[in-house]
Amino acid sequence: MEQTLRVCIYGATGYTASELIRILVEHPYVRITDLVSSSTAGRKVSEVLPHLTPKLGDLVLSKEPEEDFDLAFLCLPHEVSLETVPELLSKGKKVVDLSGAYRIRNPKAYEEFYGFVHRYEDVLETAVYGLPEFFRESIKGAQLVANPGCYPTATLLALYPLIKEKVEFDSVIVHALSGVSGAGRGLRQQFHYPEMEENFFAYSVEKHRHTPEMEDVVKRLSGREMRIRFTPVVVPASRGMLSTLYVRTNIKDIEDLYRETYSGEPFITISRTPPMTKWVLGTNNCILYPTYDARSSTAIILSALDNLGKGASSQAVQNMNLMFGLEETLSLPTVPKFP
Ligand SMILES: NC(=O)C1=CN([C@@H]2O[C@H](COP(=O)(O)OP(=O)(O)OC[C@H]3O[C@@H](n4cnc5c(N)ncnc54)[C@H](OP(=O)(O)O)[C@@H]3O)[C@@H](O)[C@H]2O)C=CC1
């Protein structure tokens, strides 16, 4: 690629934006034109995001993009993305939306799980779900990529080989642990340090908006209407996600299936030992550990990723690389900081 890609980031002071900027400042073909911020427009990066001072210290955050750009990343709440996406598309811009506003094809699910009426069905139909391991070719031609949620990324990558091989199973139970940054940077009482440290808790047990997202993608991949039982738990770590899937089936030898399915995939590793989240922090990797418990006829698949990495911002960069014909792995970290 000869030209530099001009990229603008909305919701610049949030956590996914911060991780995105960290990756993009090292990308050889990207120039960040604007950091759009509703709360800190007019202030310098060095004041608002001091950790980015060495690269972007003098850049001033803006209310609206001030320069022309090729691609916008939306690191915004769902309701804000819902309105911003059609505006940008109507101006001919390409968009990677990190929110959930354009991930589920059924607009009715938004009323039930997000609490708003989705008024942009036509746009929803054009959105490509940004999981490159499943939808690589469509992402290449997309104007709008709906970047997946962190729990759906971990779950779907873990489930896919079984769906692809049409393995017979009767139930899928997902129990997933997430670091606190998954909840974003906004303040909420249960995430205050005294309440969060040395504390674990489940939330949205009966109903979480990622359940219809997972079920919708399973349907796209297999045509199968499947119900997924999903329970999220937040743990006292800043980053990281570990999902455990329990799938009742008689198919015992699943490891080879996982290796075959993901052979050649640069960011998916099949492990022979249960992964630790420290193996993926700051990377775009997802590590899968498929195993089988004969006593209970259950396949167990562990899936580890960084909720801000493959679960959000680095996956968004992987999508950008595909959308603009760049090498898919460009600038994406694969070696974690350890310990
Ligand atoms: N955190 C994670 O692990 C993941 C998050 N996501 C999704 O990505 C999106 C961004 O998440 P994340 O960065 O964690 O969220 P944050 O809460 O950390 O950041 C969101 C940012 O959006 C901006 N914003 C603009 N308008 C509003 C508004 N009306 N109310 C509140 N904020 C507003 C703010 O930045 P400013 O003031 O600069 O405009 C805010 O900092 C969300 O939709 C989230 O669901 C997806 C996958 C994983």
Ligand SMILES: CC(=O)N[C@@H](CCC(=O)OP(=O)(O)O)C(=O)O
């Ligand atoms: C710990 C925590 O609160 N996690 C978030 C998931 C973050 C995510 O993947 O984002 P989307 O909202 O974009 O789907 C949650 O459960 O709401």
